[in-house]
Amino acid sequence: MRAASSLAQLELPTALPAFSDDLPAAVLPEEPWLDLPLTWIGSALDRIALRGMRLAFASALRVSDAEREAAYESGAPYTTAALVAEPRRFFDFLDAPARPVTMRELHRRPVAGGEAVTRELATRYEPYHCSGTWPACVENDRVVVEHWMHRDTRPRATVMALHGFTMGTSWIDAHVLMAAKWFALGFDVALVALPFHGPRSPRTARYSGELFASWDVGRTNEAVRQAVHDVDLVRRWIAAETGRPVGLLGLSLGGYVAALMAGLCDDLPFVIPLVPPVTFDALACSLLALDGPPHACAPPLPFADLRAAYAVHSPLSHALAIPRERVLIVGARGDCLVPPEHAYALWRHWGEPPIHWYSGSHVAPFRRARLLARVAAHLDALALD
Amino acid sequence: MACPLLMIAIMMSLPSIHAVAVSVGERVGAATWSLRTSAELVTGMSIMAFVFTIAQLLLFIEELWWRL
Numbered sequence: 448m449r450a451a452s453s454l455a456q457l458e459l460p461t462a463l464p465a466f467s468d469d470l471p472a473a474v475l476p477e478e479p480w481l482d483l484p485l486t487w488i489g490s491a492l493d494r495i496a497l498r499g500m501r502l503a504f505a506s507a508l509r510v511s512d513a514e515r516e517a518a519y520e521s522g523a524p525y526t527t528a529a530l531v532a533e534p535r536r537f538f539d540f541l542d543a544p545a546r547p548v549t550m551r552e553l554h555r556r557p558v559a560g561g562e563a564v565t566r567e568l569a570t571r572y573e574p575y576h577c578s579g580t581w582p583a584c585v586e587n588d589r590v591v592v593e594h595w596m597h598r599d600t601r602p603r604a605t606v607m608a609l610h611g612f613t614m615g616t617s618w619i620d621a622h623v624l625m626a627a628k629w630f631a632l633g634f635d636v637a638l639v640a641l642p643f644h645g646p647r648s649p650r651t652a653r654y655s656g657e658l659f660a661s662w663d664v665g666r667t668n669e670a671v672r673q674a675v676h677d678v679d680l681v682r683r684w685i686a687a688e689t690g691r692p693v694g695l696l697g698l699s700l701g702g703y704v705a706a707l708m709a710g711l712c713d714d715l716p717f718v719i720p721l722v723p724p725v726t727f728d729a730l731a732c733s734l735l736a737l738d739g740p741p742h743a744c745a746p747p748l749p750f751a752d753l754r755a756a757y758a759v760h761s762p763l764s765h766a767l768a769i770p771r772e773r774v775l776i777v778g779a780r781g782d783c784l785v786p787p788e789h790a791y792a793l794w795r796h797w798g799e800p801p802i803h804w805y806s807g808s809h810v811a812p813f814r815r816a817r818l819l820a821r822v823a824a825h826l827d828a829l830a831l832d
Numbered sequence: 833m834a835c836p837l838l839m840i841a842i843m844m845s846l847p848s849i850h851a852v853a854v855s856v857g858e859r860v861g862a863a864t865w866s867l868r869t870s871a872e873l874v875t876g877m878s879i880m881a882f883v884f885t886i887a888q889l890l891l892f893i894e895e896l897w898w899r900l
Contacts, residue, residue, distance in 0.1 A: 492890075496884070499880040506869045812891070
């Protein structure tokens with residue numbers, strides 16, 4: 448056994464506290480020597496991607512004094528005593544009776560063994576706290592789903608695949624989330640566009656997800672809440688249509704949403720978070736605030752306040768609502784974007800459910816055949832058929 | 833395989849091109865971003881796209897390697 452050293456590779460500025468103080472140091476199983484170079488190469492690619500990310504977003508997200516003040520105020524509604532005591536109240540819509548869903552079919556194309564149907568479902572998401580920063584965005588008022596459906600056979604279940612931050616283009620998501628592999632194993636696959644991503648981005652957005660993650664704490668919290676709302680809307684709709692179980696598989700940001708829902712919905716048949724972050728504040732600081740002076744992008748709130756404001760939707764704030772056997776956490780040994788401490792903390796928080804560590808990193812998941820076999824074995828053991 | 837990789841590279845570049853277009857549009861209208869911020873955004877996203885493409889290429893080579 449060895450302690451992961453990925454945090455040491457990140458150049459955390461002294462002005463910000465290292466989140467390693469809060470998350471336990473990850474203890475990973477020994478890695479076969481043959482795979483060590485793969486993790487090394489993956490880490491190198493991650494570090495270059497991290498440089499690009501800092502360059503892309505550090506200046507763009509630099510806050511003015513006015514924005515800093517607004518950010519401070521926007522976080523207040525999410526740190527009330529009631530929410531701190533019972534964070535599930537933030538997702539009160541999950542306990543409300545299901546409302547009728549308006550669905551429209553947009554496109555249909557054949558895939559081997561079935562067809563991929565692109566649909567849009569109208570979302571009637573209402574923010575928890577109505578503020579002036581929640582954007583009126585027509586594109587975001589519908590949930591776009593590419594639904595891979597078997598033609599002649601009954602699916603074993605449906606895998607709802609949730610993409611990562613800045614993704615949301617269905618054919619790229621399908622490739623990265625290995626939709627064809629799950630489909631070949633007998634599962635229907637639903638590729639869901641998260642709020643403000645892909646086809647749900649406003650036309651003025653410079654990149655997919657621009658309005659999802661920003662220093663506007665209130666808007667980010669509402670975007671996460673809407674992600675949960677929309678994923679729940681789609682999974683209920685698919686479950687009703689197919690009569691088969693609907694589980695979640697999420698990558699990175701999608702993994703965060705999947706892990707969060709594992710703490711909110713006790714009827715999920717399986718949840719598989721891939722390289723999931725567990726605290727938004729630590730993630731934001733590590734991704735965006737590492738570019739040293741003069742381009743440093745200081746957070747708008749003190750670190751502790753930022754953590755408190757995001758806590759309402761952290762998977763670590765919610766106990767696991769489903770049996771541990773239904774969960775499979777997947778972490779990357781050499782991940783520099785979402786360091787292994789995140790997956791490890793989630794594993795500890797959930798009482799050490801099944802976990803798989805792959806060789807490689809966030810952008811380069813090597814040994815995918817092993818990962819696929821591990822996930823397939825996990826799903827087989829659940830006897831979903 | 834080269835063709836899908838090229839397509840991925842082009843598709844991954846689209847957000848950057850889009851970012852340029854939006855930023856230029858803003859500068860023609862009421863500019864809120866500096867050219868430097870726009871340039872940094874485009875360069876940073878291009879780096880990410882490049883890394884993603886290289887990663888996909890390596891994953892493809894790895895898959896071939898284990899099959900041989």
